[in-house]
Amino acid sequence: GEEVAQTPKHLVRGEGQKAKLYCAPIKGHSYVFWYQQVLKNEFKFLISFQNENVFDETGMPKERFSAKCLPNSPCSLEIQATKLEDSAVYFCASSQSIVGARPQHFGDGTRLSIL
């Protein structure tokens, strides 16, 4: 598609439950990025993929967070045993390349609320 599609738009989980978020990148884009936006305006990089391979995972919490990009499937971000502090908007972005000033195109985000 021509837009990054994220589902669901909103996700509510009780503390300790699992949360799974999905992202379909723009067709033809090789790179997928996940960001976490907390406190309304603070963005934190989580992880990036080059096709189905992890490219940079320096922002991923060591425990509880995992992500995948499998062929012919939406990418996913999964949080095990959620905590209150995981409440945030999670954005997915995709780009054709990371060389030069190729921009990242963002989805509308998934708002995760942990109760």
Next chain:
Amino acid sequence: AQSVTQLDSHVSVSEGTPVLLRCNYSSSYSPSLFWYVQHPNKGLQLLLKYTSAATLVKGINGFEAEFKKSETSFHLTKPSAHMSDAAEYFCVVSASFGGTSYGKLTFGQGTILTVHP
């Protein structure tokens, strides 16, 4: 390492007056710089990008930004604000180390633009 500082958390202007949103960056190498806009409950939309081809960059909706290496600045401007410009604006730098791009974006803290009629 890269960092971005947006000098104003809030900017308020009247419709029809100029807009200036200030951004300073820190980067060990030639940076890739972007301005994105975020409307409520929406994702980020690219306004413009600095590609090193020209220091004055024109973007969508009448916005432009000037890259000033000596001042490490990339301020966003628009000659005449419109009500629809009210949103939050993010100055963003793309990570590179040793001249190699890793794609990871570093965001400024955001500037909320309010436009009064």
